[in-house]
Structure formats: structure tokens, C-alpha cells
Amino acid sequence: xxxxxxxxxxxxxxxxxxxxxxxxxxxxxxxxxxxxxxxxxxxxxxxxxxxxxxxxxxxxxxxxxxxxxxxxxxxxxxxxxxxxxxxxxxxxxxxxxxxxxxxxxxxxxxxxxxxxxxxxxxxxxxxxxxxxxxxxxxxxxxxxxxxxxxxxxxxxxxxxxxxxxxxxxxxxxxxxxxxxxxxxxxxxxxxxxxxxxxxxxxxxxxxxxxxxxxxxxxxxxxxxxxxxxxxxxxxxxxxxxxxxxxxxxxxxxxxxxxxxxxxxxxxxxxxxxxxxxxxxxxxxxxxxxxxxxxxxxxxxxxxxxxxxxxxxxxxxxxxxxxxxxxxxxxxxxxxxxxxxxxxxxxxxxxxxxxxxxxxxxxxxxxxxxxxxxxxxxxxxxxxxxxxxxxxxxxxxxxxxxxxxxxxxxxxxxxxxxxxxxxxxxxxxxxxxxxxxxxxxxxxxxxxxxxxxxxxxxxxxxxxxxxxxxxxxxxxxxxxxxxxxxxxxxxxxxxxxxxxxxxxxxxxxxxxxxxxxxxxxxxxxxxxxxxxxxxxxxxxxxxxxxxxxxxxxxxxxxxxxxxxxxxxxxxxxxxxxxxxxxxxxxxxxxxxxxxxxxxxxxxxxxxxxxxxxxxxxxxxxxxxxxxxxxxxxxxxxxxxxxxxxxxxxxxxxxxxxxxxxxxxxxxxxxxxxxxxxxxxxxxxxxxxxxxxxxxxxxxxxxxxxxxxxxxxxxxxxxxxxxxxxxxxxxxxxxxxxxxxxxxxxxxxxxxxxxxxxxxxxxxxxxxxxxxxxxxxxxxxxxxxxxxxxxxxxxxxxxxxxxxxxxxxxxxxxxxxxxxxxxxxxxxxxxxxxxxxxxxxxxxxxxxxxxxxxxxxxxxxxxxxxxxxxxxxxxxxxxxxxxxxxxxxxxxxxxxxxxxx
Numbered sequence: 001x002x003x004x005x006x007x008x009x010x011x012x013x014x015x016x017x018x019x020x021x022x023x024x025x026x027x028x029x030x031x032x033x034x035x036x037x038x039x040x041x042x043x044x045x046x047x048x049x050x051x052x053x054x055x056x057x058x059x060x061x062x063x064x065x066x067x068x069x070x071x072x073x074x075x076x077x078x079x080x081x082x083x084x085x086x087x088x089x090x091x092x093x094x095x096x097x098x099x100x101x102x103x104x105x106x107x108x109x110x111x112x113x114x115x116x117x118x119x120x121x122x123x124x125x126x127x128x129x130x131x132x133x134x135x136x137x138x139x140x141x142x143x144x145x146x147x148x149x150x151x152x153x154x155x156x157x158x159x160x161x162x163x164x165x166x167x168x169x170x171x172x173x174x175x176x177x178x179x180x181x182x183x184x185x186x187x188x189x190x191x192x193x194x195x196x197x198x199x200x201x202x203x204x205x206x207x208x209x210x211x212x213x214x215x216x217x218x219x220x221x222x223x224x225x226x227x228x229x230x231x232x233x234x235x236x237x238x239x240x241x242x243x244x245x246x247x248x249x250x251x252x253x254x255x256x257x258x259x260x261x262x263x264x265x266x267x268x269x270x271x272x273x274x275x276x277x278x279x280x281x282x283x284x285x286x287x288x289x290x291x292x293x294x295x296x297x298x299x300x301x302x303x304x305x306x307x308x309x310x311x312x313x314x315x316x317x318x319x320x321x322x323x324x325x326x327x328x329x330x331x332x333x334x335x336x337x338x339x340x341x342x343x344x345x346x347x348x349x350x351x352x353x354x355x356x357x358x359x360x361x362x363x364x365x366x367x368x369x370x371x372x373x374x375x376x377x378x379x380x381x382x383x384x385x386x387x388x389x390x391x392x393x394x395x396x397x398x399x400x401x402x403x404x405x406x407x408x409x410x411x412x413x414x415x416x417x418x419x420x421x422x423x424x425x426x427x428x429x430x431x432x433x434x435x436x437x438x439x440x441x442x443x444x445x446x447x448x449x450x451x452x453x454x455x456x457x458x459x460x461x462x463x464x465x466x467x468x469x470x471x472x473x474x475x476x477x478x479x480x481x482x483x484x485x486x487x488x489x490x491x492x493x494x495x496x497x498x499x500x501x502x503x504x505x506x507x508x509x510x511x512x513x514x515x516x517x518x519x520x521x522x523x524x525x526x527x528x529x530x531x532x533x534x535x536x537x538x539x540x541x542x543x544x545x546x547x548x549x550x551x552x553x554x555x556x557x558x559x560x561x562x563x564x565x566x567x568x569x570x571x572x573x574x575x576x577x578x579x580x581x582x583x584x585x586x587x588x589x590x591x592x593x594x595x596x597x598x599x600x601x602x603x604x605x606x607x608x609x610x611x612x613x614x615x616x617x618x619x620x621x622x623x624x625x626x627x628x629x630x631x632x633x634x635x636x637x638x639x640x641x642x643x644x645x646x647x648x649x650x651x652x653x654x655x656x657x658x659x660x661x662x663x664x665x666x667x668x669x670x671x672x673x674x675x676x677x678x679x680x681x682x683x684x685x686x687x688x689x690x691x692x693x694x695x696x697x698x699x700x701x702x703x704x705x706x707x708x709x710x711x712x713x714x715x716x717x718x719x720x721x722x723x724x725x726x727x728x729x730x731x732x733x734x735x736x737x738x739x740x741x742x743x744x745x746x747x748x749x750x751x752x753x754x755x756x757x758x759x760x761x762x763x764x765x766x767x768x769x770x771x772x773x774x775x776x777x778x779x780x781x782x783x784x785x786x787x788x789x790x791x792x793x794x795x796x797x798x799x800x801x802x803x804x805x806x807x808x809x810x811x812x813x814x815x816x817x818x819x820x821x822x823x824x825x826x827x828x829x830x831x832x833x834x835x836x837x838x839x840x841x842x843x844x845x846x847x848x849x850x851x852x853x854x855x856x857x858x859x860x861x862x863x864x865x866x867x868x869x870x871x872x873x874x875x876x877x878x879x880x881x882x883x884x885x886x887x888x889x890x891x892x893x894x895x896x897x898x899x
Contacts, residue, residue: 002301004297004301004305005301005304005305005307005308006308008305008309009305009306009308009309009312012285012305012309013309013312013313016281019277019280019281020277020281020313022273022277022731022732022734023273023274023277023278023310023313023314023317023364024313024316024317024320025273025317025731025734026269026270026271026272026273026274026277026317026728026731026732027267027270027274027313027314027317027318027321027360027363027364028270028317028318028320028321028324029266029270029321029324029724029727029728029731030263030264030266030267030268030269030270030271030321030359030360030363030724030728031267031317031318031320031321031322031324031325031356031357031359031360032320032321032322032323032324032325032327032328032724033262033263033264033266033267033325033328033721033724033725034260034263034264034266034267034321034325034355034356034359034360034420035321035322035324035325035326035328035348035352035353035355035356036263036324036325036326036327036328036329036331036332036721037256037259037260037262037263037328037329037332037721038256038260038325038349038351038352038355038356039325039326039328039329039346039347039348039349039352039353040256040328040329040332040333040344040346041252041253041256041260041352042349042351042352043329043344043345043346043347043349044252044256044340044344046349047343047344047345048248048249049242051120052241052242053119053120053241054117054119054120054174054175055174055175055241056119056175056211056239056241056243057087057089057116057117057118057119057120057174057175057209057211058087058118058119058211058212058213058241059212059213059214059218059220059223059240059241060211060212060214060220060223060224060227060238060239060240060241061209061210061211061212061238061239061240062076062209062210062212062227062236062237062238063207063208063209063210063236063237063239064207064208064233064235064236064237065205065206065207065208065235065548065550065576066208066235067208068208068210068233068236069233071230071231071233072210072231072233072236075227075230075231076210076212079212079214079223082215083214083215084212084213084214084215084218085115085118085212085213086210086211086212087112087113087115087116087118087210087211087212087213088113088191088208088209088210088211089110089111089112089113089116089191089208089209089210089211090110090111090191090194090200090206090207090208090209091108091109091110091111091206091207091209092108092109092199092200092204092205092206092207093106093107093108093109093183093184093205093519093696093698094106094107094109094159094160094197094199094696095107095159095160095689095693095695095696095697096145096149096157096158096159096187097149097157097158097686097689097690097693098149098150098151098155098157098158099156099157099158099163100155101149101150102686102690103148103149103150103682103686104685104686104689104690104697105145105148105149105184105185106183106184106696106697106698106699106702107141107145107159107184107185107186107187108182108183108184108185108186108187109159109187109189109194109197109199110186110187110188110189111188111189111190111191111193111194112130112134112188112189112190112191113190113191114131116130117174117175118211118213119174119175119213120174120175121172121174122140122170122172122173122174122188123170123171123172124140124168124169124170124171125168125169125171126168128168130188133167133168134167134188134189134190134193135167135190136190136192136193137162137163137164137165137193138164138165138167138168138189138190139157139159139164139165139166139167139187139188139189140166140167140168140169140170140187140188141157141166141168141169141170141185141186141187141188142169142170142185142186142187143169143170143171143185144185145157145185145187146166146169148185151166152166153166153167153168153169154166154167158693159187159189159197159199160196160197160198160199160693160694161196161197161198161693161694162193162196162197162198164189164193170186170188173186173188175211182706183698183703197693198693198694199694201520201522201694202631202667204520205519205520205548205576220240220241220242221240221242224238224239224240228561235550235574235629237574248340252336255336255714255717257421257422257423257426258718259332259717259718259721260420260421261417261420261421261426261430262718262721262722262724262725263420263721263724264359264416264417264420265434265725266721266722266724266725266727266728267359267360267363267728268363268413268434269725269728269729269732270363270728270731270732271363271364271366271367271413272367272732273728273731273732274310274314274363274364274367274368275367275368275370275371276732278306278310278367278368278371278372279371282306282371282372282374282375286378289302289375289378290378290379290380293378293379293380294380299375299376299378302375303372303373303375303376306368306372306375307365307368307372310364310365310368310372311361311364311365311368313364314360314361314363314364314365314368315357315360315361315364317360317364318356318357318360318361318364319357321356321360322348322353322356322357325348325352325353325356326346326347326348328720328721328724329346329347329348330346331720332717332720332721333346335713335716335717335720336713336714336717359416359419359420362412362416363413363416366409366412366413367409369405369408369409370405370406370409373405414427414431417430417431417434418431437489441485452467452468455467460763485729488726488729513650513651513675513700514542514650514651514673514674514675514700515674515675515676515678515681515684515699515700515701516672516673516674516676516681516684516685516688516697516698516699516700517652517671517672517673517697517698517700518541518671518672518673518674518688518695518696518697518698519669519671519695519696519698520669520694520695520696521543521669521670521671521672521692521695522669522670522694523668523669523670525692525695526543526670528691528692529541529543529670529672529688529691529692529695530543532687532688532691532692533672533674533684533688535687536674536676536680536683536684536687539674541672541673541674542652542672542673542674543670543671543672544580544652544670544671544672545580545581545668545669545670546578546579546580546668546669546670546671547578547579547580547630547631547663547666547667547668547669548576548577548578548579548630548631549576549577549579549628549629549630549631549635550576550577550628550629551572551573551577551618551626551627551628551629552627552628552629552634553625553626553627553634553636554618554619554620554624554625554626554627555620555624555625555626556625556627556636559573569617572614572617572618573617577628577655577656578654578655578671579628579630579654579656579657579658579663580652580654580657580658581657581658581659581660581661581662581663582657582658582660583599583602583659583660584596585609585641585643586643586653586657588645588646588649588651588653589609589643589644589645589646589653590643590644591609591641591642591643592612592642592643592644593612593621593622593641593642594609594622594639594640594641594642595640595641596609596640596641597640597659599660601640601659602659602660602661602662603661605637605638606635606636606637606638606658606659606662606663607637607638607640607658607659607662608626608637608638608639608640608656608657608658608659608662609639609640609641609642609643609656609657610626610639610641610642610643610655610656611642611643611644611645611654611655611656612642612643612644614655614656615639615642620639621639621642622639622640622641622642623638623639624638624639625637625638625639626639626656628656630663630666631666631667633666635658635662635663637658637659637662640659650700651673652671652673678701681699681701685697685699747764748761751764
């Protein structure tokens, strides 16, 4: 085994460890974000699997919007005879009221049997068995209800038309669905007490859940398969405990996928820092590379040396990032705890750790290949040419990079994105968006650099010199700006999206949005309801007749489970539809295909208009038929039109609208909307609930506020991960500043030789870095080469020693310079001696580190004959000082003046 690459890699790394600290930091920040998100997702899946039975409430669940038929009840009775425990639960939304004060509140009501819960435990205060607390008229309520109604344990409340006593406070409910938001506090009552509330009527929206606990050792999947074969009603949804909380799983799967892609973005930004660090180091090692080639080392050995070095440092950064990933996971857990019905224990998951380490090493390898391929073009004769033609030597290194390597690098990074996304579609969207963003940034960067190059000669020295530094040879403007630009772009995009959603959720701006939706208004209550609402707001409410139904057949073919099982849009087939009738199309529902029916067509046979996304899921078009089961009666209707629906309009919208007369005789109820001033909302709600206990009032303002709070929580989590992108960008910027520090020392020494005070030098750097940070765009790559000198603003002898040409009239102040990132990375530049520009030491900067560049010098531009530079030259004898040095330029970020 050839140990030369390993020995050389260790030797060079040991000497230049400060330079590679930036590389390690870039990789560590990216890997920390990836490992943290992946560990959180793995911990969440592990906890869901462990708590699956408690989250569902049993081994099996049968869910429907109607009571189970006789066939289903017989199958459940057979399971009970085999030793299973069967429990019936009903859930619905209703109104509760304080009989003393009249205050009303929307609640989520749950009626349970004596055996509840089958798994897990209900935590209450006082800590008594739930069956004892409920009794025939007891209610266990969430703490939020006590605060909203102003009641205490032992006080009476009204639920619908029935009177209950608050007997306890609900602390934890094991099978409470994890939801993004809820409509109101939870209230538990006994199953037999629900009938007395009057809330369950024909057409009421009630969820019927049947939970089954199988005997020990029974196979839940086999029991589910047996029930599925024997159940005649396809509208009953069957699930085992492995499928518990599908909505919660889907929500967190999508959220963690998005957060994972944000973390991968931070790793890609760190890859820019890797490329920049490797490129800068290789440029400094050009003489060493040439010497090694003279001694017999070939390009393959040298490439292996630097790859070993880079991968070793990337591995070190990946290990450090894996440790930081635990802190990221610990940060995400409390931010998202409000969406979880259980606590997630943060721990470093082995799979996430391996994934993060592999991604860190692969990104390091891919981003280092591009700058390292130029080693092949370094000629051994470079050792003779470099002292006199360093620019040409570096140009050969740049031209030696092969574009044939760029394509595999891009393909590798795209493959990492697909791996992280876990979906070809999502990964392709991410890769396309990232590519488009980079192309846009590259175009803007070129425009900014071209603008700086062609800028007119400004009277201010700081502006002339700062703008010239943007396009000078060896500038790292590109890498710095693209790294920060991506992070800032991500944060701004999240902020703009949140602001747009906040505007949409602002009830005061939504003039078309009603204040309330009133549900389950019965036909015999319509006139009295109109009068009650009109007295509160002076205007009549809008009432829309509705009836609930289930899809039964498509184009005459009855629905079966095989049609929707395994499909992402299965809910189109299993959900309950709210149907209505209309003689004219809704104002906010433009037709996309077909036309609306005429009165004669409506009288001839039932016609329907279908929302276009639902029609695509059904596989029907204009002329097809859909059959609905309307409370036990099947109605077949022809599709006359397809339309788009703005579901964000906060008006009554429907998937399916029937023609007038098609549903005559159906058990109608009404949905009403009303808008009142904010000050009258509470009074209207209390008046309606007091007069109509069965009517559910949904306050739109409260719902929008809950959604807004949820979005705020999600936004905080996204921004927390996005900060790693910005952190990686700042690390790239710090590396660029460190790489160009010697050039800053040389430039500041030259300017001070010409008479510039510290304030002017600070303003020069301020102009450059304010422009860099203000233009968040640049092409991908570690460097961008210009065609102008870094000292072009002092040519033709316009600056005289002892006097700054613009110090007296510049509008800038020194605090502008030292308040920006750029000058803070050029520490010591304002105190460098003018003789710093006289040392030509290729590969190490104008002076060795021991030269005392950082020591203050008492005069500006007037050197003493006794002040001698480390190479033995006096400043006045050096052509780089005074008038003679005004036109001398610097060719690279780490080279002194050419003499």
C-alpha cells in the first residue's frame, strides 16, 4: 500500500489546520441539520410504532359516518364470542353553554362506553376512574373550557338540550387524534347520555368509531382481512393499529421531508465552502505541487493526496455535525410538541447518523473534485516560472479543470437530493428549483460584476477602491455571495409565504368572509333562525340547503375497496359528501368544461356539476354519471360541467352541486352564514345557541386565529433549520475573508503609504462588503476572475503621500466600515505598516506571520530610513511604496507585489 498520499495529507493538514477550520465548520453545520431532522423523524416513527395501539384505541378500528348495519354488528358479535372486547365511540362537534352566564363555546364532543379506553389510560383531575366521573350526567372537560366559560369543577353546563355537571378536568386522552388544529376543547360524556342532547338527528355529522381489542396472540392483520371480506358496506373504513393516526403520520412525513431538504441545502452551501477552501489551498500549493512533480510524483498521486486530506477533514466535520444533530433534534421536539399526542424522546438514531455521515463525505468529495482536477495541468516547469509569472501559473490551474467532471458532480448532488426527499417527484422539484435559483443568481452576479467593472470614476476613493475589489483577480465574491444568498433567499421565502398566508387569514381584510358558519339548522327552524340573526346584525343570513351522501357508483360501476386501496386520493371515494342544489353556477366557481343546465334539462333528469380535481380522481368527464347514496336512496346523475373551486374563499363551497328538483324529498338541513361586527359576535353566538341548542356555531375568526398560530409554530421550526443555511454561508464568508487577509494587509499598507488614514481604509472595505452582501447572487464556484487591479483607483499619481484624495469630502464614516462583516475579517489591515507591500513572498502573503504586521506604525506615508522590512529593504528603496508603487497590482489573494 502506498502511504505517500496519507503522509503528505497529514503533513500539510498539520501545518495549515487553521485554513481548514472553515471546511470542517461548513461540513459540520450541514450535517448537523441533516442528522437532526432525520433523527427527529426516526424518533417520531419509533414512538408512533410503540404507542400505535393506544393512539388508535384498539387493535382494530371500524370508522363510518353512519351506524353500522346488521351484518357488521353480527361480525363484531362473533369477534366478541372469540374473546375480543368491542367498544363503540361517537364523536361530533356541538355547542356548550354556561346556564348561569349564557356564554357559549364550540366543543368537540366524545361519547364513550364503560370499557373506554381499551389501551392506555385517561389522565384526569381528580385522578378517579373515568366511569365514576362520567356517570349518567357527568362531563370531563378540557381545561380550556373552564377558562372560556368561567366555570369550575362541580358547576353545571348545557350541551345541546341536556344538562351536565363538570366532574373532572381532562389532562390526557390516549387516542386523541394528533391534529394541526382543533375546533374547540374536548368534552367526554357517557355513551347513553348523548341521545338526550338532541345533537344526533337525521343528517347530523357524527363519526362512528368501533374499537376492537383482540385476544392475546391474535393477528390483527388477519382479523382485518376477514372483516374486509365479509363486510358488505364499502363505506366502513377498516384499519389496524399499524395504520393509526394516518393524518398525523402524513403531516409529519411532509414536514420532515421539507425540513430535511432545508438541511440538505445547508450542506450544499457548506459544499461551496469546501470548494472555496480546497481551491484556495491548491493555489497556495502550486510551487509545492510543481516540486513534487519534479521529484517524480504523478498527477494521480497528488490528486489522491489532496482527496485523502479533504475527505479526512470532511469526515471530521461530519462527526462534529452528528454530535450537533442531537441539539437540533432537541430543538425541534418542543417546537412541534403542540401537534403531538405524546412526547418524543430525543436521541441519536443510528440510521440518521449513518445517513448524515455519508452525505457529509459525499458532498465533500463532490465539491472538492472540481477544484482538484486542475492539478493535472500543473507543469513541473512551474517552479521556475512561478516567481515571475504567478498569474499565468494560476491561470493554467484554472484551465486545467475539466468540464467532464462538472457533470458527474452535478449528477451526484442531484442524487443526494433524491435520496433525502425519498420521492422522485419531490426530489426533482427540489433539484429544478435549486438549479433555477443558481442560474438566476449566476446571471445577477455577472451583471453586478460587469456593472462594477464599468462604473464611472467616482470622486470618493472608498467607492472607487471598494467597487474595484469586487471584480479584481482572485476575488471570492462569487462563493461568498452565493452561499449567503441561498440562505437569505430561503429565509425571505419563508417570511414572504408566512406574510401572504397571514394576509389571507386576516379576518378584517377578508371582507367576503362571514363571521359565522351555522350548521344543522332544521327546516322548521329556518324562519325563527332568520329573525334571530337579523335582530343581531340587521341583515338576513344566507341559508343553503344541504344533505349528506356517499358515493356509490361511477359510470354505473359500483364502488369496491379495490378501486381506492393504495391510492393517495382514496379519501375522494370514502368521504361523506355534502350535496346542495342550485339553478345557477356559483359566482366564484368558473366552469372549465361543459355548461350549466337549463330548466328543461334539470326537469328531464338529475344533473350535476363536479369540482375538477374530484372528477379527475373519479375518472369521469362531461357526459359521465355518478351515483350517490342519499340517506339510503340511490340517485344517479349525469355530469354536465366541471368547475374550479376556491377553497380559500371562506364561502360555502361544494364538490358536487345537483340540479333543482333532483333531490326532492331528501332530509334537508341548512348551513347558514352571517357577518357581524366583531363587537357583536359573542352576542350573536349566545343568542343562536340559546334559541337553537342543536345548531352548531363555528366562529370563523377563532378558526383563522388557530390556523395562524399553527403556521407560526411551523414557521419557527422551518426558520430554526434554515438558520443552519445562513450559518454555513457565514462560514463560507469567514473562509473567504481569512483567505484574503494577506491581500488586505498589502492593500491597506499601500493605501497608507499613499496617505490614506484608517477611516478611509475602513470605508474601502465597507463599500466592497456591503455590496457583496447586498447583491445575494453569484455563479457557483470558489472564485470569479476579473480583469481589473485591486489598486486601480490610485493610478496615474493622483494620490500623494501624506494626503488622502477624498478623506475630507467623503460622506462615509468609519462606523460604516467596522459595522459590516467585511472589515471585521480584515483585522489588522488598518494598522499595517507601509513596508508590508514591499515583500514578495509567493504562497505566503507579503510578510511572514512573524513580521509584526499587526503592530501600529506612527506615521502614514512618511517612513523613517531606519525602519527596515524583514527582507532587508527600506520602504523608501522599495518600488511598491510612494508614487512609484501607485500602479503596482496584486495578482492573487495570497501573493505580494510583483517586482
